């Protein structure tokens with residue numbers, strides 16, 4: 057899988073060389089390239105933004121640098137197997153299913169917008185050539201798409217076979233199919249008693265049936281309390 061990041065702050069993505077994703081890069085499962093959008097500017101000030109047509113506060117990202125970056129990175133031929141991801145507050149919610157689908161992509165280009173956004177013609181042009189996903193990380197506004205791109209990258213790449221040491225751990229996570237879309241149950245480890253708090257008896261019983269039942273009940277109760285929207289049968 058090749059991941060490209062178009063951004064005015066490419067150093068944001070240096071962090072991807074660390075830990076889990078770092079190993080995936082080292083063993084060639086993932087190939088990461090961050091690009092400074094100003095590479096594709098030609099004026100003395102390396103300008104990437106301009107005032108909004110129609111007025112209004114703030115600045116809008118000019119289309120030219122994006123178009124020239126696409127030309128260099130992707131060429132002009134349409135290829136629906138290339139996924140262009142644009143983190144934006146106005147995107148469709150990014151969910152585990154999106155991460156799962158995108159984990160099968162051979163190529164993902166993250167376009168990190170800033171200011172009031174990217175000239176919409178960039179999205180129109182990209183949509184004619186590649187598979188474009190305008191995705192929101194959540195109902196809040198960030199200064200730019202970089203932090204959202206990092207979060208989406210981690211959610212996607214950890215699902216790529218060979219990246220996680222223990223693929224077993226994927227199945228029992230919140231939002232995974234095996235959890236029936238429920239929140240994950242509380243987890244414990246040693247010591248059995250810590251500052252007056254004990255590990256629930258059932259987890260020390262060695263009775264796997266009772267433990268599985270307790271975990272299912274905990275997941276349902278937690279989901280009912282925190283995320284009733286995830287409960288389908290109620």
Ligand SMILES: COC(=O)COc1cccc(COC(=O)c2cn[nH]c2)c1
Pocket residue numbers: 142143144145168169170171172173174175179190191192193194195196197198199200201202204
């Ligand atoms: C068409 O897309 C664009 O123009 C993107 O432009 C911007 C402008 C400002 C900030 C961002 C970053 O995304 C978020 O704030 C965000 C994503 N998820 N939740 C919050 C992106």
